[in-house]
Amino acid sequence: MxxxxxxxxxxxxxxxxxxxxxxxxxxxxxxxxxxxxxEYFSNREPCLIGMEACGGSHHWARELQKLGHK
Structure with missing residues (x-):
């Protein structure tokens, strides 16, 4: 994929x-x-997501992984 x-x-x-x-x-x-x-990412094909390191990034990473993103 x-x-x-x-x-x-x-x-x-x-x-x-x-x-x-x-x-x-x-x-x-x-x-x-x-x-x-x-909701935006639940309507997208799986993506390889890069984001800044901050206090909330681990939360968002876990939620995005539940949707099938990397």
Whole structure:
């Protein structure tokens, strides 16, 4: 299985999601509200997610792994 790399910047109210669209090659830079973050990733194919190391990153990593992401 091919995992699309996705970068995530964690903030207090918004998460910034960065990736390259595999069909168009366009660089996507999207803001996602914290309460919609898991919903956003539950509707995506499994991704290889990189995020900054901070107090909440371990929580988000566990939740994203439950959805099948790496």
């Amino acid at each position: 091919k995992y699309i790399p996705v970068g995530v910047d964690i903030a207090k109210h918004l998460m910034q999601v960065h990736f390259v669209d595999e069909h168009t090659g366009e660089i996507i830079d999207k803001q996602v509200k914290r309460e919609k973050f898991l």
